[in-house]
Amino acid sequence: MDTFEAISQRRSIRKYKSEKVSREQIERILEAAVLAPSGKNRQPWRFIVIEGKKKDDLISLLFCSEKERKSKGVNTGSFSQTITAMNQAPVVIMVLNSYFDTCIDADGQLNHNRWLTDVQGIAAAIQNMLLTAQDQGLGTLWVCDIYYAEEEIRTWLNTENQLIAAICLGYANEKPFPRPRVSWKEVTDWLD
Numbered sequence: 001m002d003t004f005e006a007i008s009q010r011r012s013i014r015k016y017k018s019e020k021v022s023r024e025q026i027e028r029i030l031e032a033a034v035l036a037p038s039g040k041n042r043q044p045w046r047f048i049v050i051e052g053k054k055k056d057d058l059i060s061l062l063f064c065s066e067k068e069r070k071s072k073g074v075n076t077g078s079f080s081q082t083i084t085a086m087n088q089a090p091v092v093i094m095v096l097n098s099y100f101d102t103c104i105d106a107d108g109q110l111n112h113n114r115w116l117t118d119v120q121g122i123a124a125a126i127q128n129m130l131l132t133a134q135d136q137g138l139g140t141l142w143v144c145d146i147y148y149a150e151e152e153i154r155t156w157l158n159t160e161n162q163l164i165a166a167i168c169l170g171y172a173n174e175k176p177f178p179r180p181r182v183s184w185k186e187v188t189d190w191l192d
């Protein structure tokens with residue numbers, strides 16, 4: 001599959017088959033992730049692959065957090081639907097920023113430029129993962145709704161790292177139509 005084909009055929013997948021994803025497939029996806037460019041080649045990404053019983057535990061934790069927040073009247077947006085999709089996926093990969101603490105300057109202020117640079121590198125790694133999965137015939141979902149339960153997840157993972165996203169991985173059990181895009185012509189200015 002050529003690069004543009006992988007880019008144009010990828011869809012966010014929210015329904016998955018129970019079929020297992022092999023260890024080799026996951027390793028290939030992670031191999032692609034760390035080939036992404038990053039500011040000063042800092043490679044700020046970290047990954048935690050969650051499967052099987054641990055994934056069930058994570059889903060229970062997320063549903064509990066969502067229920068608790070809802071009971072307190074907090075708006076949890078699409079979190080519930082996202083957890084349902086995560087529940088179906090046989091693999092969830094947590095993506096973390098291990099350099100966040102180095103972005104806090106001596107005066108306690110966030111070094112915005114460095115942090116934003118690191119996040120862009122991590123996003124590039126995520127896109128590499130999505131496209132490599134696509135190339136392997138796997139479906140993915142890039143998830144940020146996990147921020148609704150950020151502290152609970154970090155405690156559960158026992159990590160100080162900043163939570164960036166979760167990636168669902170598995171064989172698709174749906175064929176979504178392409179979601180609409182604004183043409184590049186409408187979002188591009190040419191200066192010459």
Ligand SMILES: Cc1cc2nc3c(=O)[nH]c(=O)nc-3n(C[C@H](O)[C@H](O)[C@H](O)COP(=O)(O)O)c2cc1C
Nearest residue numbers: 010011012013078082085141142143144145146179
């Ligand atoms: C940074 C980011 C965060 C996202 N978070 C979620 C999420 O929490 N739940 C979800 O169902 N989809 C999430 N998505 C998927 C988007 O909804 C999806 O990419 C968009 O609707 C376009 O559809 P497509 O990916 O099929 O082209 C996220 C996508 C990105 C890039």
